[in-house]
Amino acid sequence: MKILKFGGTSVGSVQSIQTLLNILKDEIKLAADDQPVVVLSAMSGVTNLLISMAEEAAIGNDFTTPLAELEKRHFDIVKSLLQIQKQNPALTQLKINFNQLEELLQGILTLRELTPKTRDLVLSYGERCSTLMISKIAAQYFPAVFVDASAVIKTDSSFGQAKVNTALTEQLIRGLHQENKGKMLFVTGFIAGNNEGQITTLGRGGSDYTAAIFGAALNASEIQIWTDVNGMMTADPRMVKKAFSLTELTYTEAMELSYFGAKVIYPPTMIPAFLKKIPIVIKNTFEPEFEGTIIQHDCKPSNLAIKGISSINNISILNVEGSGMVGKSGFSGRLFSLLAREQINVILITQSSSEHSITFAVQPGDTERARQVIAQEFELELLAKKLEDVQIEKNLAILAVVGENMKETPGVSGKLFHSLGRNGVNVRAIAQGSSEYNISVIISSHDLAKALNAVHDAFFVQLTKTLHAFCLGTGNIGKTLFKQLNGHAQFLHDNNGIQVKIAGISNTRKMVFNTDGISLDNWEETLDQSHEKADLPAFIAKMKSMNLPNCVFIDNTASPKPIEFYEEVFKSTISIVTCNKIGNSASYNQYKTFRDTAREHGVDFFYETNVGAGLPIIRTLKDLMNSGDRVQKIEAILSGTISFLFNNFKGDANFHDTVKLAQEKGYTEPDPRDDLRGTDFMRKMLILARDAGYALETADVSIQSMLPQASLDAKSVDDFYETLKAEDAYFADIKNRAEAEGKVLRYIGKLENGKASITLEMVDENHPFSMLSGSDKIISFTTDRYKERPLVVKGPGAGAEVTAAGVFADLINVGAN
Secondary structure (H helix, E strand, O other): OEEEEEOHHHHOOHHHHHHHHHHHHHHHHHOOOOOOEEEEOOOOOHHHHHHHHHHHHHOOOOOHHHHHHHHHHHHHHHHHHOOHHHHHHHHHHHHHHHHHHHHHHHHHHHHOOOOHHHHHHHHHHHHHHHHHHHHHHHOOOOOEEEEOHHHOOEEOOOOOOOOEOHHHHHHHHHHHHHHOOOOEEEEEOOEEEOOOOOEEEOOOOHHHHHHHHHHHHOOOOEEEEEEOOOOOEOOOOOOOOOOOEOOEEEHHHHHHHHHOOOOOOOHHHHHHHHHHOOOEEEEEOOOOOOOOEEEEOOOOOOOOOOOEEEEEEEEEEEEEEOHHHOOOOOHHHHHHHHHHHOOOOEEEEEEOOOOOEEEEEEOHHHHHHHHHHHHHHOHHHHHOOOOOOOEEEEEEEEEEEEOHHHHHOOOHHHHHHHHHHHOOOOOOEEEEOOOOOEEEEEEEHHHHHHHHHHHHHHHOOOOOEEEEEEEEOOOHHHHHHHHHHHHOHHHHHHHHOEEEEEEEEEOOOEEEEOOOOOOOOOHHHHHHHOOOEOOHHHHHHHHHHHOOOOEEEEEOOOOOOHHHHHHHHHHOOOEEEEOOOHHHHOOHHHHHHHHHHHHHOOOOEEOOHHHHOOOOHHHHHHHHHHOOOOEEEEEEEOOHHHHHHHHHOOOOOOHHHHHHHHHHOOOOOOOOHHHHOOHHHHHHHHHHHHHOOOOOOHHHEEEOOOOOHHHHHOOOHHHHHHHHHHOHHHHHHHHHHHHHOOOEEEEEEEEEOOEEEEEEEEEOOOOOOOOOOOOEEEEEEEEOOOOOOOEEEEEEOOOHHHHHHHHHHHHHHHHHO
């Protein structure tokens, strides 16, 4: 025998009631002897409407319009689902109910008073009308009996939160069930009655409680709670898009999750089922074939460390502290007995081991009253300065991770706090019971959605981890990066468990944002259609205010302007991936500040493309140093442009034509001197030197110019090319000398004994740099371990594809962290 409880949305429309009837027809086919008992809530929105009408009447306002709408809503369903010849009795009984409700509201209006007893009576009409209506509709298909639960669920007179007389109630329910063998009982949820026959209500989650009371009384095999979600989920799906349904939970896990905000079921409602070990199944009326969640005494072993993440938004905490608490027996009892007397519900408690302070959380509406009663109760201690004034913090939230496996799984706390810290979520208080079923943290309400997503990603590793990227720059590198991300999305999902969402894009003209991610199929069109003009400070501010988890700022520009915001971005616990080398090659103080700030706030600063585009140069150097190796010497050709020039400046070629060819192929800047001066090369050598542990400045890098002074001083690009023609003999002489000695020209950067230099050298065929071709870059590391044969990294060092690939790799490394 089963108990089926249907919530407000399940009885809220013609379509949902038809679905409900189909579910009942299927249950009848499965039932052996006993028909299921059906417990019903008021139609969705009706309870709130009844409260509103009663409160409006109590202050003298009219209630007739919403009452008429309420009546029409019920009548319309009867007319849609009940055969015409059977409509009149149902409509008549509903009309009697609504007339009684109108008289009651009129009395409230006349007296300008709404007592808890009257409030309960007003609220009862929601369940009484919906249950009466559905029992009449169901009677067309099978024997159905309307049951007013106030006749069988007996309580005390604590209106609004009545206590059940279990022994008497179970006796009455069994008697009722016995009298109606073979019939389906349709029972009003939420309402009960005292010994005087007055209506009482069972409080929040009362209809679920009604189902559990009937289930326990009748020793049901199962209690089904039909609602509008697919069972209990790993987190609130409104805030965590990747939340998924749980197949099973223990009673303890379900109670913990429900207590901390999972609104599918209310904890006290489970107690009657818990005591008799009756399984509770959460099902979806609108997707009845879905298995849902079964809550039972024991569950099958699970490999999940936690079962779910729950939360309560908008709470306040009060901190009571002072020397008068230390070693004072009975202080906590006095404090919490006081709060209990005042009916102030304490949600969470945590106490320092020194006994110097107690912090507890309450609903915001109770905050000021709690402060006042504490001030009155402990007036003498406050005057004697044995207690400090009560400190209050508002606009906070509780996040709780729940699961019975937590007590057997080391590292749960570490994973929780790492994911919060990594995303800049400050924890104000922590509570964990000795049972280890729950770890609760108090955080800012503003951070709740970000924290839920970050923790969910951390614990449910079978899901993809989402990175939210904000991209600055849509030139060649930016465009190519988007193309690569789009093309490899499935690969990232399948092999790395990472999903990259582009949450913001800006170029020099426009910017666009989307929390759910901008489609990379048509990002150019989306950006073009945006009405937001590009504004770098506004872009940074918006990125921070969106407050998304696992955030990465990608700088694909060569502009000094974004560099000004790097420190601010790090302090917002947002990682940075950049191919913009200006930041790391400016003052050493700035370089150090960026690294220290990133480390201090637990985020990543990746800039592999600053030196070798897509080549793993920075990473190789860091790996050598992190493993304890000592760098003796670094030699490198780090300019793809200059590499191309000297790989092609041979034989009959002249220098003017070779530079022109490099520009035509896109290897140089619009003014080739920007490359040939060696400034860009110098920046790369400076970054390498700093990463190798040397506090060098720009002036410390010695650069031998490969250009005559006349070429450097030329007023325009055209003039520059003219000087190259005029200096042809100078360049030819260098080339001929090298060829005469069987050597090749190479522009080599060197770091040795803390000194950095860039010089034009002639190297023979035994040198690792002699065989370079095209625009390749090359670097050799001579270290304590790689002394006889240096470690060499060589490959393409220029172009949008390889540079974007380097940015891509850095981005994925952020995801790995």
